[in-house]
Amino acid sequence: MKIVMIRFVKRLIAGLIMILVVASFTFLLVRLMPGDPVQAKYDQLLLNGLTPIQAMDEVRVMYGFIPHQPLWIQYVHYLSQILHLNLGQSISYEGTPVMRIILGAAPWTIILVLTGTIASFIVGVLAGVIAAIKRNSLAGSAITISGSVLHGIPLFVMALFLAYVLTTIYAILPFGAPYNAALTPGFNGPFLSSLARHALLPVFTYALSSYGGWLLTMKSSVISVLGDDFILASEVRGLKTSTRIGYIAHNAILPLFTILALSIGFMFGGSLFIEDIFDYPGLGNLLVNAINSRDYPLMSGAFLLITVAVIASNIITDFLYSVVDPRIRR
Amino acid sequence: MSAELKHKQATAPAVQVRGLNVVYATNQGDLPAVRQVDLDIEARKITGIIGESGSGKSTLVMAMMNAVGKPGQIVSGSVEVLGVGDMLSIDRERQRKARGKELGLVFQAAQNSLNPLRRIGHQVLDLGRSHDVKDLRDLLRKAKDLLTRLGMDADRVLASYQHELSGGMRQRVGIMFALILDAKIVILDEATTALDMLSQASVLEIVRELHKERGLTTILVTHDMGVVADMADRVVVMYGGEIVEEGPSEFVLSHPAHPYTQGLVRAIPRISGDIDRAVPLQGAPADLKTYLEPGCPFYQRCPVAMPKCQESRPTSLAVSQDRKVACFKVTDHD
Ligand SMILES: Nc1ncnc2c1ncn2[C@@H]1O[C@H](COP(=O)(O)OP(=O)(O)O)[C@@H](O)[C@H]1O
Numbered sequence: 051m052k053i054v055m056i057r058f059v060k061r062l063i064a065g066l067i068m069i070l071v072v073a074s075f076t077f078l079l080v081r082l083m084p085g086d087p088v089q090a091k092y093d094q095l096l097l098n099g100l101t102p103i104q105a106m107d108e109v110r111v112m113y114g115f116i117p118h119q120p121l122w123i124q125y126v127h128y129l130s131q132i133l134h135l136n137l138g139q140s141i142s143y144e145g146t147p148v149m150r151i152i153l154g155a156a157p158w159t160i161i162l163v164l165t166g167t168i169a170s171f172i173v174g175v176l177a178g179v180i181a182a183i184k185r186n187s188l189a190g191s192a193i194t195i196s197g198s199v200l201h202g203i204p205l206f207v208m209a210l211f212l213a214y215v216l217t218t219i220y221a222i223l224p225f226g227a228p229y230n231a232a233l234t235p236g237f238n239g240p241f242l243s244s245l246a247r248h249a250l251l252p253v254f255t256y257a258l259s260s261y262g263g264w265l266l267t268m269k270s271s272v273i274s275v276l277g278d279d280f281i282l283a284s285e286v287r288g289l290k291t292s293t294r295i296g297y298i299a300h301n302a303i304l305p306l307f308t309i310l311a312l313s314i315g316f317m318f319g320g321s322l323f324i325e326d327i328f329d330y331p332g333l334g335n336l337l338v339n340a341i342n343s344r345d346y347p348l349m350s351g352a353f354l355l356i357t358v359a360v361i362a363s364n365i366i367t368d369f370l371y372s373v374v375d376p377r378i379r380r
Numbered sequence: 381m382s383a384e385l386k387h388k389q390a391t392a393p394a395v396q397v398r399g400l401n402v403v404y405a406t407n408q409g410d411l412p413a414v415r416q417v418d419l420d421i422e423a424r425k426i427t428g429i430i431g432e433s434g435s436g437k438s439t440l441v442m443a444m445m446n447a448v449g450k451p452g453q454i455v456s457g458s459v460e461v462l463g464v465g466d467m468l469s470i471d472r473e474r475q476r477k478a479r480g481k482e483l484g485l486v487f488q489a490a491q492n493s494l495n496p497l498r499r500i501g502h503q504v505l506d507l508g509r510s511h512d513v514k515d516l517r518d519l520l521r522k523a524k525d526l527l528t529r530l531g532m533d534a535d536r537v538l539a540s541y542q543h544e545l546s547g548g549m550r551q552r553v554g555i556m557f558a559l560i561l562d563a564k565i566v567i568l569d570e571a572t573t574a575l576d577m578l579s580q581a582s583v584l585e586i587v588r589e590l591h592k593e594r595g596l597t598t599i600l601v602t603h604d605m606g607v608v609a610d611m612a613d614r615v616v617v618m619y620g621g622e623i624v625e626e627g628p629s630e631f632v633l634s635h636p637a638h639p640y641t642q643g644l645v646r647a648i649p650r651i652s653g654d655i656d657r658a659v660p661l662q663g664a665p666a667d668l669k670t671y672l673e674p675g676c677p678f679y680q681r682c683p684v685a686m687p688k689c690q691e692s693r694p695t696s697l698a699v700s701q702d703r704k705v706a707c708f709k710v711t712d713h714d
């Protein structure tokens with residue numbers, strides 16, 4: 051257990067360094083952006099009739115740093131603001147703290163990524179086991195082909211196709227908006243079911259787009275474990291088929307956790323696409339809107355928070371991995 | 381009459397292999413790794429199976445358990461196991477039950493024979509449950525006894541994962557797994573190869589003790605003539621997938637009949653008694669090409685080959701009551 055903790059702490063430190071790097075990067079990005087948005091905002095406020103001091107205060111609140119100060123003082127100020135969880139104020143949502151906007155959007159993305167990933171992981175892994183064990187049969191080949199095809203279709207094509215079929219041709223599912231606006235949000239039946247119905251299409255698209263990857267990876271992992279000596283040994287010792295399948299599945303699924311950890315970044319990428327296409331109000335959508343409206347504080351805040359989320363989930367996955375694989379525990 | 385029947389049962393072979401053929405599908409064609417093997421394994425004896433690497437020993441013993449892995453396939457034959465039936469034709473569930481319980485095998489890669497993600501103790505329990513062992517605590521006790529006898533700290537081993545054990549320890553754990561269900565027929569395929577000379581000797585000594593105590597039928601697969609000389613009552617010599625000679629080990633070793641056996645014996649300093657006089661076998665072991673030739677598989681390397689040996693294959697014939705040789709030079713006396 052001690053080794054697991056040491057590993058965990060190491061990862062944590064590496065993660066914090068990474069976050070610092072990304073924070074510095076977003077700081078520089080906004081500062082070095084052509085046309086310097088901070089300076090531009092400052093000038094605009096002056097033109098609106100504010101005194102230089104008022105304008106400076108306004109800009110500082112908005113971006114979290116002060117123009118006309120040496121760069122490093124701005125940098126230190128910016129970092130201390132981040133430590134206080136203050137990401138400045140949004141430009142497009144006049145005066146709203148960036149943190150509040152992001153926290154409002156985050157749950158939608160988390161719902162999407164979490165349910166989509168869990169669903170595709172479970173179904174993909176089970177299908178992968180069957181595809182590997184029955185790889186010489188018709189059913190096995192059919193499953194493998196389903197995985198390859200779905201894996202090969204670009205996300206936006208799949209999203210548009212599903213949207214077209216399920217909201218236009220058959221009109222089974224609602225399109226856009228996270229829930230029916232006529233309902234009062236809260237813990238009541240109609241609202242929750244509306245919530246679920248609206249989430250179904252994005253989640254389903256998301257799950258379908260990652261199902262093929264899990265299936266194909268699990269299949270090849272199972273096939274490689276099937277060739278391991280200990281599987282032959284378990285047969286020679288007369289272990290029950292169910293026990294042997296348990297051995298195979300346990301050993302085959304481990305590499306997938308590594309891939310899970312590695313692909314969390316991509317998952318947010320995928321979510322960004324889907325939220326944009328389905329107009330679903332998550333972080334991805336927020337980021338796209340922020341970019342379109344040149345809302346730099348919101349942009350860098352969202353970017354930073356997505357980074358933190360990716361790094362945190364990486365650390366957690368890695369920690370879980372070292373719990374399930376005894377070989378790492380030495 | 382009944383006395384005669386009793387006598388017959390007592391001497392019935394523990395395993396009777398008939399007309400066994402196993403091929404591996406390779407990209408250069410089918411490789412007949414075991415060819416037309418007929419073999420009786422005598423009950424309660426130690427039988428050594430010897431031959432250079434690649435001669436088909438492992439394939440033969442795996443086929444005895446009907447556990448030849450892909451791309452191998454048992455093409456024909458039967459393996460009659462005493463008290464079980466023909467391993468190649470009884471239903472799968474009975475085959476599974478026989479594996480481990482009647483036939484214990486320590487196979488060649490025994491170092492990697494354990495599930496890396498489960499503690500050894502758990503794997504003992506998995507085995508017990510698979511074979512409907514009622515008293516699992518008793519099974520663990522047996523495991524401990526065996527591990528202790530094999531010179532290990534039993535409690536530590538049972539609580540360990542495979543990666544926490546050395547190669548030699550894993551191999552001993554493999555031996556424990558082959559013996560724990562009290563299988564009467566125990567097959568050790570190069571089971572001591574990964575051990576150093578000293579622990580090899582001590583493990584073999586334990587195998588010999590257990591063999592006596594439990595009245596086992598033991599099959600020792602090895603490429604070490606010395607091991608056969610020390611341990612085996614009978615010896616079976618394989619070359620190119622065939623049995624070229626078999627008989628009581630003392631006679632076969634002191635008066636090898638087949639030129640290949642003669643070569644093997646000469647190559648062992650412990651037997652010829654003098655390191656300077658140990659002569660390594662000339663030439664390369666049998667390969668796919670040798671397997672497919674019509675003549676004697678040993679023809680290319682044989683110091684006493686005749687023209688006939690290139691054309692046809694010698695069959696295994698009895699040269700005395702319990703000794704068989706497949707060589708024209710030996711069997712063509714008249
Ligand atoms: N999985 C396999 N695929 C193809 N050929 C194999 C395989 N296993 C063994 N063989 C071939 O079968 C022959 C006999 O092998 P084996 O039974 O392992 O011999 P031994 O145990 O005497 O060393 C060898 O020529 C070997 O190359």
Ligand SMILES: [Mg+2]
Nearest residue numbers: 437438439488
């Ligand atoms: Mg072998």
